[in-house]
Amino acid sequence: MIVFEDFDLSGFWSGDAYERKNYISRKLDESLLRSVEQELGVKLPESYVEMMKVQNGGTPSKNSHPTNTPTSWAKDHIAISGIYGIDRKLDCSLCGYFSTKFWMGEWGYPHIGVYFADCPSAGHDMLCLDYRNASGNSQPTVVHVDQENDYRITFIAPDFESFIRGLKDENEFELD
Numbered sequence: 001m002i003v004f005e006d007f008d009l010s011g012f013w014s015g016d017a018y019e020r021k022n023y024i025s026r027k028l029d030e031s032l033l034r035s036v037e038q039e040l041g042v043k044l045p046e047s048y049v050e051m052m053k054v055q056n057g058g059t060p061s062k063n064s065h066p067t068n069t070p071t072s073w074a075k076d077h078i079a080i081s082g083i084y085g086i087d088r089k090l091d092c093s094l095c096g097y098f099s100t101k102f103w104m105g106e107w108g109y110p111h112i113g114v115y116f117a118d119c120p121s122a123g124h125d126m127l128c129l130d131y132r133n134a135s136g137n138s139q140p141t142v143v144h145v146d147q148e149n150d151y152r153i154t155f156i157a158p159d160f161e162s163f164i165r166g167l168k169d170e171n172e173f174e175l176d
């Protein structure tokens with residue numbers, strides 16, 4: 001499987017100071033990947049891993065994704081602040097302070113997978129790699145979990161790569 005074929009990842013990340021301080025983790029290597037997957041108890045999607053090998057976490061320059069269902073953020077899209085790197089040193093990394101364990105334990109988010117991206121609401125909604133229906137070689141779906149709406153789960157994309165390819169500039173949407 002070739003991931004991100006015909007997709008230019010070089011202009012994907014914003015490159016701003018906020019991103020460098022909060023989201024970009026150290027260079028991903030195999031031992032770090034294996035230890036994080038072991039701690040999370042899942043195999044991360046190949047597309048996620050390949051993206052993190054280019055840059056291990058960050059804030060995307062296109063930070064909004066269309067939805068078919070309204071959320072507490074907007075009637076037709078969600079926004080993300082950043083995508084967590086595969087690491088445990090930065091707070092905003094898969095096993096950092098704001099890890100899946102934090103969101104499930106401290107905030108009561110449902111135990112459905114790996115919370116990998118935060119939203120501008122400061123914890124009131126998150127994006128998750130949803131492993132509930134993933135088995136064998138199938139990929140987890142990407143869902144939005146909305147704490148403001150009783151942790152409502154909204155389907156966003158069938159897999160991580162589709163999610164990334166579906167990101168759009170926030171200016172393409174009307175704010176509520």
